[in-house]
Amino acid sequence: MSKISKFFKGGGSSASKSRGGPSPQEALARLRETEEMLSKKQEYLETRIERELAAARQYGTKNKRAALQALKRKKRYEKQLSQIDGTLSTIEFQREALENSHTNTEVLKNMGYAAQAMKKVHENMDLNKIDDLMQDITEQQDVAQEISDAISNRAGFADEFDE
Numbered sequence: 001m002s003k004i005s006k007f008f009k010g011g012g013s014s015a016s017k018s019r020g021g022p023s024p025q026e027a028l029a030r031l032r033e034t035e036e037m038l039s040k041k042q043e044y045l046e047t048r049i050e051r052e053l054a055a056a057r058q059y060g061t062k063n064k065r066a067a068l069q070a071l072k073r074k075k076r077y078e079k080q081l082s083q084i085d086g087t088l089s090t091i092e093f094q095r096e097a098l099e100n101s102h103t104n105t106e107v108l109k110n111m112g113y114a115a116q117a118m119k120k121v122h123e124n125m126d127l128n129k130i131d132d133l134m135q136d137i138t139e140q141q142d143v144a145q146e147i148s149d150a151i152s153n154r155a156g157f158a159d160e161f162d163e
Contacts, residue, residue, distance in 0.1 A: 024102040031095040045081045
């Protein structure tokens with residue numbers, strides 16, 4: 001196969017082809033890495049904004065041009081910071097959705113596993129045999145109750161006797 005046809009047919013890495021994409025754990029790890037990187041960039045921009053604001057105050061009325069340049073840079077950094085905030089929000093939403101879908105997948109797998117176990121347990125049970133057994137148990141409980149009632153009645157010779 002030529003290089004061009006590989007390119008157009010998606011001649012990417014063989015690992016991602018055979019698995020059909022990254023695993024949820026890999027995707028979550030990458031999203032967390034991206035979140036960390038963006039958080040560091042946020043901190044950097046916040047310090048830059050503080051520096052530019054301090055520079056604008058320092059120049060104040062003495063050097064208006066330098067103060068305006070510092071304020072413009074500050075405004076540019078604030079715009080970048082708001083974009084990063086939006087991106088972080090989107091990444092957090094995507095990470096949470098991926099975590100939830102992964103959890104749902106695991107729950108579904110475990111429920112299927114439990115269903116198979118129940119099917120295996122029930123395959124040796126016959127409903128007719130179970131019904132007969134329950135009837136026998138009920139009969140024996142009735143007999144036990146009658147015996148208990150007979151024993152618990154006071155046996156008085158003068159109270160009752162059969163003529």
